[in-house]
Amino acid sequence: xxxxxxxxxxxxxxxxxxxxxxxxxxxxxxxxxxxxxxxxxxxxxxxxxxxxxxxxxxxxxxxxxxxxxxxxxxxxxxxxxxxxxxxxxxxxxxxxxxxxxxxxxxxxxxxxxxxxxxxxxxxxxxxxxxxxxxxxxxxxxxxxxxxxxxxxxxxxxxxxxxxxxxxxxxxxxxxxxxxxxxxxxxxxxxxxxxxxxxxxxxxxxxxxxxxxxxxxxxxxxxxxxxxxxxxxxxxxxxxxxxxxxxxxxxxxxxxxxxxxxxxxxxxxxxxxxxxxxxxxxxxxxxxxxxxxxxxxxxxxxxxxxxxxxxxxxxxxxxxxxxxxxxxxxxxxxxxxxxxxxxxxxxx
Numbered sequence: 001x002x003x004x005x006x007x008x009x010x011x012x013x014x015x016x017x018x019x020x021x022x023x024x025x026x027x028x029x030x031x032x033x034x035x036x037x038x039x040x041x042x043x044x045x046x047x048x049x050x051x052x053x054x055x056x057x058x059x060x061x062x063x064x065x066x067x068x069x070x071x072x073x074x075x076x077x078x079x080x081x082x083x084x085x086x087x088x089x090x091x092x093x094x095x096x097x098x099x100x101x102x103x104x105x106x107x108x109x110x111x112x113x114x115x116x117x118x119x120x121x122x123x124x125x126x127x128x129x130x131x132x133x134x135x136x137x138x139x140x141x142x143x144x145x146x147x148x149x150x151x152x153x154x155x156x157x158x159x160x161x162x163x164x165x166x167x168x169x170x171x172x173x174x175x176x177x178x179x180x181x182x183x184x185x186x187x188x189x190x191x192x193x194x195x196x197x198x199x200x201x202x203x204x205x206x207x208x209x210x211x212x213x214x215x216x217x218x219x220x221x222x223x224x225x226x227x228x229x230x231x232x233x234x235x236x237x238x239x240x241x242x243x244x245x246x247x248x249x250x251x252x253x254x255x256x257x258x259x260x261x262x263x264x265x266x267x268x269x270x271x272x273x274x275x276x277x278x279x280x281x282x283x284x285x286x287x288x289x290x291x292x293x294x295x296x297x298x299x300x301x302x303x304x305x306x307x308x309x310x311x312x313x314x315x316x317x318x319x320x321x322x323x324x325x326x327x328x329x330x331x332x333x334x335x336x337x338x339x340x341x342x343x344x345x346x347x
Contacts, residue, residue: 002041009036015044074100074140079133080107082126087118092156096136105149107136109156113164124167129155172216176251176270187297188244188254210243214253217270224271225324227335229253232266232275236346241286248301254293258282259347262318265293266342272324275338277345279318292317320345 002012078096085094090112095104118125126132134155186193191210214233218226237243237255244254252269263286267276278296280289296319300308312319322341326334 004033006033009034010039011035011037012039012041013044014041074138076136076138076140078136078138080136081133082122082129083132085122085134087114087122088116090114092153105138107138107151109136109151109153111156111159113160114156118159118164121167121171124170125155125159127170128163128167168216169220173220176217176220187246187248187301188294189247190242190244210245211239213245214243224273225268228275228324228338229268229270231335231339232268232342236266236342246297246301249304254297256286257346261347263289264346265289267293267297274324275322275342277320277322277342279320279345279347280316284316289317 002014004011076098078098080094080096085092091108091110091114094107096107097104134153137152139150191213211233214229217223218229223229232253232255233243236257238258241256243256246252246254246267246269250269250272252267252272255266255268257264257266259282262279262282263284265278267278278289278293280292296308296317309321322338322345324334324338326332
């Protein structure tokens with residue numbers, strides 16, 4: 001109890017805990033004054049919303065006679081594997097067999113931030129929680145409480161937009177480090193093809209556009225050539241052409257630019273030390289040019305960049321390379337020089 005307003009007979013409360021093992025003192029109390037209204041302090045509102053926003057906490061239909069001790073609240077605490085919980089709209093559901101009940105409990109823990117699609121990133125919650133289980137606190141009411149069941153989990157309560165954003169970055173980082181290639185003969189992929197390799201094992205997933213995917217990747221920390229990628233995507237790449245991805249030998253991006261005289265494909269690998277550029281006469285069709293560049297990248301994938309650079313003898317296409325000089329230096333900014341060299345080639 002925080003304060004009492006004598007004029008309006010309003011009692012202000014603060015929620016300290018939802019699971020109290022001893023409520024006998026509370027029940028033995030009687031008010032000194034008539035109470036017309038109860039208010040909660042602002043810090044308690046967020047905690048309270050988790051319990052009352054959906055009004056679905058008393059949804060378990062188990063006869064009170066099934067409880068060994070039916071004369072008072074039954075307080076339980078148990079761990080449940082993350083693998084056994086199901087994410088739904090605004091809650092998680094799971095079942096738990098508990099001594100004293102004739103059948104397994106359907107456990108529902110409310111959190112308005114939860115969405116059904118979180119079920120597809122379930123393994124990442126184990127990484128975030130730092131354990132493979134969630135803790136569930138349960139309070140089961142007595143006869144006078146009409147068999148009310150209340151469930152609360154600190155892990156489930158901690159799920160919010162910030163946590164999901166962090167999980168998405170973890171997921172994206174894993175996809176970059178360990179790409180799943182559906183077609184081993186392909187070297188270039190669209191965003192749809194890129195995600196198909198991952199979502200096949202999940203059965204579902206949210207597809208993203210190529211530029212959306214690039215934007216998400218650039219939110220990852222520590223990318224050596226983030227400036228280069230941002231510049232090519234915003235200032236060079238033709239948005240009417242699809243951005244393509246390479247998964248091997250390293251995760252990378254193939255951008256397209258149409259100059260006044262020539263076509264250009266710019267290949268920028270994640271955390272790479274150089275930018276690769278293929279250029280061809282503007283009269284050549286983009287389809288033919290794309291297939292030719294795909295053949296070059298296939299050669300690199302099979303034989304390595306060192307062999308490609310030492311044996312490159314293009315006649316139809318012009319190949320050039322721009323090193324990322326001083327990419328890791330805190331004293332010298334090599335980006336302006338790289339930018340000038342790139343723009344010189346975009347003729």
